[in-house]
Amino acid sequence: MMQILSSLDGRLKAAEELIGEAVAGVRAASVQAEAIGTPLSPDMFPAEFVASIVDLAMPLRYRRPLSTVFMGLTDGELRALLAFVGGYCDPASTLTLPGASLSGAAVEALGDAKQQDRFFSRWVDDPNTRSFFGVTEPGHGTNAHLLSTTLSLDVLSVSGTKRWIGNLTNASTGVLFVRSAPGLLGIRAVLLDLPTVGADVVPLDMTGMRTAGLGELRLNDVTIGGNDVLGSHLPASRRGLWGMTQTFLRMRMQVASMALGAGWALLEEVSGASPSKLDPRSEELAVRGSALARMVWRCAGETENDGVDVRSSLCKAACVTWATDIAIYAGASSIGNRALVNKLVRDVVGLEFMEGVGAKQRQIIATDWLRQRGVRKDVRAG
């Protein structure tokens, strides 16, 4: 069914078989979960898959032994594989799985030894713990210049509103980016446990990604502890925004892989509708998808820090564009009214907003390309 993986790399054969057995059940349950408005149980996914997602979001010292299914892969390769599989099964529900997720990357970048131990020990004690990553705000998204949720360092309290926060409705802990002073150096990150006095979680009714637990977090003078403020041991330039950027860079490659998985699922649905004859449009999309899969797999394997360079922008922009093209093709086709296709089309549309929109990625790609060639030394991505 999913031979795209083993055709990329022979080491992926066992993972392909594991997921191949589970995918139909996950998808059927996902469609049902969306219809009745409940999150999908992690038990629907293979246990090895969920355990690897939890462990990979933590530093090595907190991880359990890796499943034999995934042995031999680097962290970057495994992250790309898990994101592809998640997108292939159900991108929205994958985002609600347990784990430190984006907050894990932020705490790794910004937390001191004690903070890291306190944060990651949660998953050692209870691997089913869910987390949120609070950056996006109404009106200006992830624009750091306009970030307006405030941290008062005098009385140690936070106030403001975060919106479109994935897994928020299920999370019991996470990282919140806040402003303690004007300017980019005034951005800080704090640990926040939920529920807590003054913090209201409001579920959002979305067009797509409806099972992703997206919510709005309203904070009204929420008290935090001094040891909840991350990055105090770091130079001022690395206390807040730097950690946010590092997190987005790491996750960008995973969004690319997730888009690839979701697009591949849609392509199979369309092709399955007329297996004897692949029409020219399906064929073109399949050829593009195969090329993208090779590009993502190569980048995931080559980049030491999980794709922290311009290649992650290239992969994200190209894969989301491709998945969107397939969503349009599949949605408009004769199978567009099937529940699974309908859901995947709406979910794929939401991938554009994750870890930087396409316009932002294209600016990064162009800036890098022009700089490398010395065409423009003054050009900067917005």
Added chain:
Amino acid sequence: MIASELESLLDDVSRHLSARDAGASSVLSLGTTLDAIGDIRQRVELCGAFDSAQAPSEAERRVALECLIRIVHLGGAEFYSAQRTASLFAKILRHDR
């Protein structure tokens, strides 16, 4: 009518972007934003065929769906979580008119 609903949604997105940054989103320049709005606007015009056809063809549905997705991506997450966006997706994906 799909075309008029898409036009209305594009109108809302344009006003939203104008109110926010005097015509440009935080990522796009004013020129790029105008280009995107113009590009979508001419696609909306094509969607009139979707409304007039007895049984919309696959190509007509494709134009309408692409148009809707472009509007939502231009408008941002605010429009991805809007009820009217969900309603338009339902109409196009279920082939209702």
